[in-house]
Amino acid sequence: MTNAQKWIAATLGLFLILLVLGKLTQEKSDEQEMPQMMMQQAEQSSQELDGLSLIKQAGCMTCHGADLQGTKMAPALENLKEYWTRDNLINYLRNPSSFGTDKRFVEYKSKYKNIIMPSYNNIDVKNLGKIADYLLSK
Numbered sequence: 697m698t699n700a701q702k703w704i705a706a707t708l709g710l711f712l713i714l715l716v717l718g719k720l721t722q723e724k725s726d727e728q729e730m731p732q733m734m735m736q737q738a739e740q741s742s743q744e745l746d747g748l749s750l751i752k753q754a755g756c757m758t759c760h761g762a763d764l765q766g767t768k769m770a771p772a773l774e775n776l777k778e779y780w781t782r783d784n785l786i787n788y789l790r791n792p793s794s795f796g797t798d799k800r801f802v803e804y805k806s807k808y809k810n811i812i813m814p815s816y817n818n819i820d821v822k823n824l825g826k827i828a829d830y831l832l833s834k
């Protein structure tokens with residue numbers, strides 16, 4: 697082998713060793729990050745959901761539409777701040793049937809005859825607050 701060939705062989709060898717080492721350490725750090733990522737996701741689904749995510753989770757879009765723009769089954773959830781205070785809206789979500797006397801609701805009753813807005817007293821008030829905040833900010 698000439699000197700130049702030796703150098704090339706040595707450089708290639710070194711390169712290969714670094715490549716293998718790099719792979720090994722990378723696999724290790726992947727393993728360490730996985731459980732942390734999974735924990736973060738679990739935490740998010742149990743407590744840290746924002747208003748919009750809670751609305752998705754509760755299934756409001758099934759009736760009110762993907763953008764809450766209204767469907768044949770339920771009215772649009774827009775401009776709600778014209779009608780609701782935060783507290784009243786939370787109370788409404790917990791017990792919609794007690795708000796049926798308003799003129800707007802008399803119309804709703806005939807327009808969405810066969811659909812009943814469910815009561816969400818199974819969602820805790822803090823999360824209903826987040827839902828109300830989101831709806832009032834739209």
Ligand code: HEC
Pocket residue numbers: 751754755756757758759760769770771772773776779789792800801804805808811812813814816827
């Ligand atoms: C089964 C269909 C259905 C689902 C699911 C549903 N709604 Fe409704 N919602 C209605 C109907 C129908 C009305 C019209 C009121 C009535 O008929 O009493 C309504 C009315 C409302 C109103 C009053 C609108 C206004 O003009 O003031 C709000 C606010 C509301 N829904 C929010 C929600 C939220 C938030 C969710 C999810 C947590 C949800 N709804 C899920 C059917 C539904």
